[in-house]
Amino acid sequence: MxxxxxxxxxxxxxxxxxxKEMPGALLPILHDIQNAVGYIPPNAxxxxxxxxxxSRAEVHGVITYYHFFRQHPxxxxxxxxxxxxxxxxxxCEDLASHAKELLGCDFHxxxxxxxxxxxxVYCLGQCASGPAVQIDDDLYARxxxxxxxxxxxxxxxxx
Amino acid sequence: xxxxxxxxxDSTALALxxxxxxxxxxxxxxxxxxxxxxxxxxxxxxFWLEPLVEVATDAGRIGFGPIEEHEVAxxxxxxxxxxxxxxxxHAKSLGLVEEIPYLxxxxxxxxxxxxxxxxxxxxxxxxxxxxxxxxxxxxxEAAAIVQQVTESGLxxxxxxxFPTGIKWKTVLGAQxxxxxxxxxxxxxxxxTFSDRMVMEDDPFMLIEGMTIAGIAVGATRGYIYxxxxxxxxxxxxxxxxxxANAAGYLGExxxxxxxxxxxxxxxxxxxxVCGEETAMLxxxxxxxxxxxxxxxxxxxxxxxxxxxxxxxxxxxxxxxLILARGADFYKNYGMxxxxxxxxxxxxxxxxxxxxxxxxxxxxxxxxxxxxxxxSESGRPIxxxxxxxxxxxxxxxxxxxxxxxxxxxxxxxxxxxxxxxVAFDDTVDMAKQARYAxxxxxxxxxxxxxxxxxxxxxxxxVMDKIITNQNRPQQIKLLRDLCDVMVxxxxxxxxxxxxxxxxxxxxxxxxxxxxQPMANAA
Numbered sequence: 001m002x003x004x005x006x007x008x009x010x011x012x013x014x015x016x017x018x019x020k021e022m023p024g025a026l027l028p029i030l031h032d033i034q035n036a037v038g039y040i041p042p043n044a045x046x047x048x049x050x051x052x053x054x055s056r057a058e059v060h061g062v063i064t065y066y067h068f069f070r071q072h073p074x075x076x077x078x079x080x081x082x083x084x085x086x087x088x089x090x091x092c093e094d095l096a097s098h099a100k101e102l103l104g105c106d107f108h109x110x111x112x113x114x115x116x117x118x119x120x121v122y123c124l125g126q127c128a129s130g131p132a133v134q135i136d137d138d139l140y141a142r143x144x145x146x147x148x149x150x151x152x153x154x155x156x157x158x159x
Numbered sequence: 160x161x162x163x164x165x166x167x168x169d170s171t172a173l174a175l176x177x178x179x180x181x182x183x184x185x186x187x188x189x190x191x192x193x194x195x196x197x198x199x200x201x202x203x204x205x206f207w208l209e210p211l212v213e214v215a216t217d218a219g220r221i222g223f224g225p226i227e228e229h230e231v232a233x234x235x236x237x238x239x240x241x242x243x244x245x246x247x248x249h250a251k252s253l254g255l256v257e258e259i260p261y262l263x264x265x266x267x268x269x270x271x272x273x274x275x276x277x278x279x280x281x282x283x284x285x286x287x288x289x290x291x292x293x294x295x296x297x298x299x300e301a302a303a304i305v306q307q308v309t310e311s312g313l314x315x316x317x318x319x320x321f322p323t324g325i326k327w328k329t330v331l332g333a334q335x336x337x338x339x340x341x342x343x344x345x346x347x348x349x350x351t352f353s354d355r356m357v358m359e360d361d362p363f364m365l366i367e368g369m370t371i372a373g374i375a376v377g378a379t380r381g382y383i384y385x386x387x388x389x390x391x392x393x394x395x396x397x398x399x400x401x402x403a404n405a406a407g408y409l410g411e412x413x414x415x416x417x418x419x420x421x422x423x424x425x426x427x428x429x430x431x432v433c434g435e436e437t438a439m440l441x442x443x444x445x446x447x448x449x450x451x452x453x454x455x456x457x458x459x460x461x462x463x464x465x466x467x468x469x470x471x472x473x474x475x476x477x478x479x480l481i482l483a484r485g486a487d488f489y490k491n492y493g494m495x496x497x498x499x500x501x502x503x504x505x506x507x508x509x510x511x512x513x514x515x516x517x518x519x520x521x522x523x524x525x526x527x528x529x530x531x532x533x534s535e536s537g538r539p540i541x542x543x544x545x546x547x548x549x550x551x552x553x554x555x556x557x558x559x560x561x562x563x564x565x566x567x568x569x570x571x572x573x574x575x576x577x578x579x580v581a582f583d584d585t586v587d588m589a590k591q592a593r594y595a596x597x598x599x600x601x602x603x604x605x606x607x608x609x610x611x612x613x614x615x616x617x618x619x620v621m622d623k624i625i626t627n628q629n630r631p632q633q634i635k636l637l638r639d640l641c642d643v644m645v646x647x648x649x650x651x652x653x654x655x656x657x658x659x660x661x662x663x664x665x666x667x668x669x670x671x672x673x674q675p676m677a678n679a680a
Contacts (some may be wrong), residue, residue: 026441031387070430085544085594088594089507089508123347141171
């Protein structure tokens with residue numbers, strides 16, 4: 001994968017300008033940037049630090065502290081499988097192994113074709129109806145292996 | 160005549176295909192020339208029936224479920240929309256929804272509207288006792304509002320069970336140019352979803368509760384810190400806040416009273432420990448969610464260094480009811496020092512998982528069997544984890560424990576946020592103990608050593624126990640380590656991780672046996 005980070009810096013700057021006056025602006029800014037760009041590009045860090053009068057270390061510290069923020073682009077589709085207790089009680093570990101095999105990548109990894117990133121999530125709040133899976137913005141409950149295959153197939157089908 | 164049909168918008172219903180079902184109903188009605196009003200209500204909390212389709216009739220709402228997209232045409236064929244349908248006319252007919260025993264046996268005080276109304280309709284909210292609490296509060300002195308909350312016996316529903324009124328009194332008495340209300344909606348515990356249901360299915364209730372809290376303690380600004388894993392909650396809250404602002408229930412001069420309360424949603428970023436109140440404050444301030452040492456109490460020096468009320472979603476959304484009906488009404492439910500009701504969440508391997516609101520005093524066994532219907536797998540229930548990842552695993556011999564903060568503490572367990580996760584007899588409790596340590600290792604904020612290093616050592620010790628390397632010595636070491644974590648950690652993350660670990664060890668020693676495992680050879 002290219003290490004070149006190409007994104008719209010003007011967009012990042014406008015997000016910072018819009019948010020910088022709000023109390024505790026850093027998280028909302030990071031959310032907006034990740035929303036717009038898909039991740040937090042490393043060369044956005046000094047710009048954010050400058051805008052909020054923080055050190056780069058402080059901004060970097062926040063980005064790396066929270067699981068939600070990405071420092072690299074994700075695959076085209078992000079597949080999150082809940083592996084917390086309630087889903088464990090409903091067989092999510094079997095589903096997790098199946099997903100690794102089906103996609104051919106490990107958790108926190110991306111498939112070679114860049115199509116899917118596989119992630120663990122600790123609780124999607126669907127605890128009575130696990131195993132729960134989220135693909136991009138869509139939630140799915142009671143996901144059997146067959147249902148998982150269908151969902152992945154549907155994403156493979158559309159570009 | 161227009162027929163009103165309800166299809167939930169709760170995220171569990173969506174995860175089971177409610178949007179597709181709703182779209183199919185709209186399409187089918189149009190094709191058949193039937194005039195319908197489609198309402199996207201909240202969920203009744205009977206998740207095995209989702210998507211649950213309801214039809215308004217003269218006798219009440221009748222239900223059909225679960226209804227998938229491809230079953231919609233069959234519903235119309237059976238005449239479900241006529242309101243006169245015979246219960247036997249459709250295989251998935253449930254009759255009057257209110258009469259379903261799972262719902263009928265509950266004491267839905269706080270969840271009275273949930274599943275019935277359109278969550279983001281202010282008109283619906285007002286028509287169902289909404290804002291009665293705020294209107295009452297506006298006629299009262301601040302101290303009298305706090306007094307009502309104190310007298311109701313309400314204790315923090317997030318898990319710590321600290322009396323809400325006492326906390327409010329401290330903030331009311333603090334002198335400052337700015338005070339805050341911070342709602343902890345970082346519901347990261349597995350097996351819990353009652354906060355999510357309030358936010359998605361009755362967001363105005365939380366907004367009203369926070370507004371009353373603001374007026375009571377003199378705070379003009381509030382934040383709701385919501386997990387990033389709950390996008391539907393964030394969307395519903397923002398929509399409801401917008402409507403409340405537009406209608407004068409939030410913002411400047413609320414309902415002409417001269418009171419001001421501004422409310423804002425803040426999106427978390429996937430750190431479990433931010434459910435700890437001081438880590439949450441750090442996060443709202445835009446920093447790493449590192450736990451603060453106490454004192455100072457957040458009630459005196461909280462958000463941005465100002466006096467702050469921090470309450471959980473369920474605590475704050477109990478307040479409108481307490482104000483509207485009075486402290487005595489609420490206090491008359493419950494047992495011992497646990498007053499009122501608790502929305503309990505039945506999760507994991509249960510046949511009928513869902514939301515059950517009952518007064519304190521209901522036993523674990525009643526919830527697991529009378530409501531939950533036993534395990535979904537049909538195998539015996541072996542262990543139940545109550546109160547999230549930091550809660551104890553309870554064996555069958557403790558199933559008669561009543562839900563009561565003190566009764567649970569007496570058996571080294573916690574009520575926590577009222578979530579229970581059932582496991583059948585295929586569970587390996589040594590693995591669950593290892594998972595608890597692993598989770599703590601992954602989510603520790605790193606500030607204090609017992610939690611940061613203890614959890615890492617805990618995973619290593621558990622690995623040795625599981626692979627049968629000098630078990631008796633490792634078990635002794637594990638107990639020692641848990642002792643250090645309980646007594647030496649800065650917050651509940653480290654000090655409560657030993658709860659699931661030790662309860663697994665104490666109640667299920669056979670899974671940690673000093674005999675070589677059968678398959679070890």
